[in-house]
Amino acid sequence: MNSPQTPDRRPIRALADTLISQIAAGEVVERPASVVKELLENAIDSGATQIELQIDEGGVRRVAVSDDGCGIPADELALALTRHATSKIDSLAELERVGTLGFRGEALASIASVARVRITSRTGDAEHACVIDSLDGQIAPAAGTRGTTVEVHELYSHTPARRKFLKSQGTETAHCVDALRRVALAHPQIAFSLRIDGRRTEQMSRGSWQARALAGLGDDYSDAHRIIDSGSAGLSLAGLLGLPTVNRARADRQFVYVNGRFVRDRLLSHAVRQAYSDVLHGDRHPAYVLFLRIDPALVDVNVHPAKVEVRFRDSQAVHRLVFHTVRDALRATATGHPVLAGTGPGQQAIQPDWAGAGAAASPASLQPGPIAFPAAQRQLPIASAGPGGPRFTPSAAMAFYAPDPALNPPTVRDGDPGSDYAARDASPQTSEIPPLGYAIAQLHGIYILAQNATGLVLVDMHAAHERVVYERLKRALDAREIARQPLLIPATFRAEALEASLVEESAETLAALGLELSLIGPTAIAVRAVPAELASADAAALARSVLAELREAGSARALTERRDALLASMACHAAVRANRRLSLPEMNALLREMETTAGADQCNHGRPTWVQVSLQELDRWFLRGR
Numbered sequence: 224m225n226s227p228q229t230p231d232r233r234p235i236r237a238l239a240d241t242l243i244s245q246i247a248a249g250e251v252v253e254r255p256a257s258v259v260k261e262l263l264e265n266a267i268d269s270g271a272t273q274i275e276l277q278i279d280e281g282g283v284r285r286v287a288v289s290d291d292g293c294g295i296p297a298d299e300l301a302l303a304l305t306r307h308a309t310s311k312i313d314s315l316a317e318l319e320r321v322g323t324l325g326f327r328g329e330a331l332a333s334i335a336s337v338a339r340v341r342i343t344s345r346t347g348d349a350e351h352a353c354v355i356d357s358l359d360g361q362i363a364p365a366a367g368t369r370g371t372t373v374e375v376h377e378l379y380s381h382t383p384a385r386r387k388f389l390k391s392q393g394t395e396t397a398h399c400v401d402a403l404r405r406v407a408l409a410h411p412q413i414a415f416s417l418r419i420d421g422r423r424t425e426q427m428s429r430g431s432w433q434a435r436a437l438a439g440l441g442d443d444y445s446d447a448h449r450i451i452d453s454g455s456a457g458l459s460l461a462g463l464l465g466l467p468t469v470n471r472a473r474a475d476r477q478f479v480y481v482n483g484r485f486v487r488d489r490l491l492s493h494a495v496r497q498a499y500s501d502v503l504h505g506d507r508h509p510a511y512v513l514f515l516r517i518d519p520a521l522v523d524v525n526v527h528p529a530k531v532e533v534r535f536r537d538s539q540a541v542h543r544l545v546f547h548t549v550r551d552a553l554r555a556t557a558t559g560h561p562v563l564a565g566t567g568p569g570q571q572a573i574q575p576d577w578a579g580a581g582a583a584a585s586p587a588s589l590q591p592g593p594i595a596f597p598a599a600q601r602q603l604p605i606a607s608a609g610p611g612g613p614r615f616t617p618s619a620a621m622a623f624y625a626p627d628p629a630l631n632p633p634t635v636r637d638g639d640p641g642s643d644y645a646a647r648d649a650s651p652q653t654s655e656i657p658p659l660g661y662a663i664a665q666l667h668g669i670y671i672l673a674q675n676a677t678g679l680v681l682v683d684m685h686a687a688h689e690r691v692v693y694e695r696l697k698r699a700l701d702a703r704e705i706a707r708q709p710l711l712i713p714a715t716f717r718a719e720a721l722e723a724s725l726v727e728e729s730a731e732t733l734a735a736l737g738l739e740l741s742l743i744g745p746t747a748i749a750v751r752a753v754p755a756e757l758a759s760a761d762a763a764a765l766a767r768s769v770l771a772e773l774r775e776a777g778s779a780r781a782l783t784e785r786r787d788a789l790l791a792s793m794a795c796h797a798a799v800r801a802n803r804r805l806s807l808p809e810m811n812a813l814l815r816e817m818e819t820t821a822g823a824d825q826c827n828h829g830r831p832t833w834v835q836v837s838l839q840e841l842d843r844w845f846l847r848g849r
């Protein structure tokens with residue numbers, strides 16, 4: 224008996240091939256940008272050196288990709304449009320070691336199920352090109368040089384429901400351009416050009432991976448970045464890290480690649496976020512391009528319909544490598560923790576083997592750039608190894624601090640790469656003047672002015688001190704030895720009931736932080752001891768902010784997950800306030816401490832703590848030719 228709601232049951236039947244493709248297309252071809260991605264990946268797999276992308280009317284009317292790759296033989300053209308037909312793998316063993324971007328043999332068939340596809344292709348030894356049209360499957364001779372052009376017309380014209388989900392033409396075009404950028408970043412050995420509605424809008428010539436990556440991050444990062452390269456043959460990480468001082472409101476410049484494939488991987492982004500968290504708190508986002516290279520047998524790329532997720536066999540090892548490499552590079556101090564040691568300044572930047580033969584790196588210009596006042600314009604060599612420039616080394620830093628770089632070319636020395644002082648001690652010319660120089664004055668109670676070998680150093684006193692105190696607290700907390708200083712006269716304050724209740728509940732956490740609080744009334748609290756490090760702080764304000772943190776994080780998590788934020792807000796209370804007058808020895812002590820404090824180049828909020836203004840720049844201001 225059928226109830227009115229239950230439809231008649233139909234027998235189980237195999238789905239028609241086109242319908243299968245249309246269902247698959249739902250996952251593979253989400254929008255025009257997905258077509259762009261698939262066609263570009265095919266062009267890359269074909270060994271092309273030049274690829275042109277054309278987008279008409281947001282990609283809905285037409286997407287076309289032309290390459291000069293290996294081409295498809297005429298008798299395989301029909302197969303290229305068939306589901307589960309691929310030239311890229313032949314067995315499970317090959318799938319497990321796949322090195323190409325494609326392997327499912329599904330992209331063109333899926334696209335052809337929701338659009339009209341024309342493929343014109345010619346192999347190296349064919350006498351002429353041939354074209355196939357998905358409308359009728361007919362193959363005909365055509366004009367064309369070696370390579371392939373795939374045109375996709377009228378996307379979703381048979382599935383209007385899908386078409387309705389698309390955004391405006393401008394938005395879809397922007398997504399297509401993003402897709403091109405993501406693919407192009409990982410393939411600097413290929414030249415790309417782009418035409419939107421017939422107009423040429425972008426041209427990327429072949430070059431080094433650094434240059435391509437910098438172009439991807441944008442001009443803001445041309446000086447504010449660090450280049451990393453670390454690991455071994457089976458597992459390595461190269462890339463470009465935007466300095467935390469140039470951060471973004473959105474996470475829109477984060478590019479992560481695994482073996483040349485763009486991925487959105489939670490493990491990798493977690494490792495990077497954690498590495499940046501120390502120098503970039505809160506809701507700002509860093510920019511970076513990272514290329515993880517791993518033995519294909521140790522990563523599964525077949526876990527996501529659009530292949531943007533991967534699974535690592537040893538995810539811990541990957542996390543460790545990414546976290547440590549990124550963190551160490553970001554923590555390089557003014558003295559240059561030699562995290563990137565290994566190549567001399569004269570050597571060209573390392574090309575990962577997969578980056579192809581890019582342009583040779585040019586020697587870095589030690590000439591300072593524009594006036595260094597804007598936060599983004601750090602004038603340090605660690606931050607300014609431009610596209611293709613040499614990687615940062617202690618000796619490069621030394622040269623930068625030498626009286627005249629032109630007269631004192633950097634000498635490559637095998638300093639102890641583990642020592643903070645290697646850079647300074649390695650050269651007799653620079654051993655006298657420390658990197659951040661000697662204090663000469665204080666400006667408006669906010670900035671320290673110091674003179675070093677290059678010229679003038681300006682230090683944001685509060686930000687720098689805060690960072691130094693923060694790092695000291697962190698070390699002390701890790702060693703479980705934050706020293707306590709009892710207050711002769713306890714500081715008292717009133718708190719909300721919820722915070723007052725934490726005084727007893729979280730006594731242990733508070734003790735670990737060097738605080739001793741007691742309740743002297745239902746909502747009145749006395750501060751009896753503070754961390755010795757923070758003895759100069761307003762004890763009540765300090766205690767209040769720690770209680771607020773504990774309340775928000777829960778005291779169990781405060782010392783682990785929220786440790787950095789907690790210590791940062793404590794450090795902020797102790798750091799020298801604006802308008803506090805410092806003596807020269809006090810200022811020099813701060814400068815010396817900055818030089819040996821990891822990550823002291825930026826404050827806890829990602830702003831720079833100091834900038835360099837070189838003599839050349841000063842001369843330029845005064846139009847003084849030297």
Ligand SMILES: Nc1ncnc2c1ncn2[C@@H]1O[C@H](COP(=O)(O)OP(=O)(O)OP(=O)(O)O)[C@@H](O)[C@H]1O
Nearest residue numbers: 265266269303309310325326327328329330331371
């Ligand atoms: N631009 C191209 N140059 C040369 N051959 C191509 C090109 N595009 C497609 N082909 C051939 O057509 C086949 C089918 O392409 P398709 O994109 O559908 O599958 P795939 O790349 O093998 O796998 P995936 O579905 O993972 O992308 C490829 O295996 C390749 O042999």
Ligand SMILES: [Mg+2]
Nearest residue numbers: 261265325330
């Ligand atoms: Mg493909």
